[in-house]
Amino acid sequence: MISGKQRSYLKALANTIDPIFQIGKNGITESFLKQVDEALEAREIVKINVLNNSSLAAKEAADQVVDSLNAEFVQSIGNKFVIYRESKENKKIELP
Incomplete structure (x- = not known):
């Protein structure tokens, strides 16, 4: 779980x-989750866009992705959301 200060960062x-x-x-x-999993390992922070033709709202989609990939929800604005997961091998982001 990340703190409020880390979330702001x-x-x-x-x-x-x-x-x-x-x-x-x-x-x-499953293939979408696999791609996001690989991107999280490489980048640690990922922004995802939920299109208008999707049956999911951004927050619902974020909850599903976060639960499936053991990631942290950062924020949701409009139809986009951001998730974070610390990389095991490619650590780039130093949280405060």
Whole structure:
């Protein structure tokens, strides 16, 4: 579990990154989760866009992805959300 100060720090980092994944009408599949898992290991912080044709809201999708990948929810704004997970091998982000 990350603290409020750490969450604020991650929000500031997420402000400058673009979404690298999209959730559409197919929802959250195993292959999607595998790709996000690999991206989290490489980047530690990932922004995901939920398209309008998706049956999931951004917060619902974030909850499912976070639960499946053992990650931390950072924030949700509109149809985008940000998740974080500390990398085991490629540690880049030093939390305060």
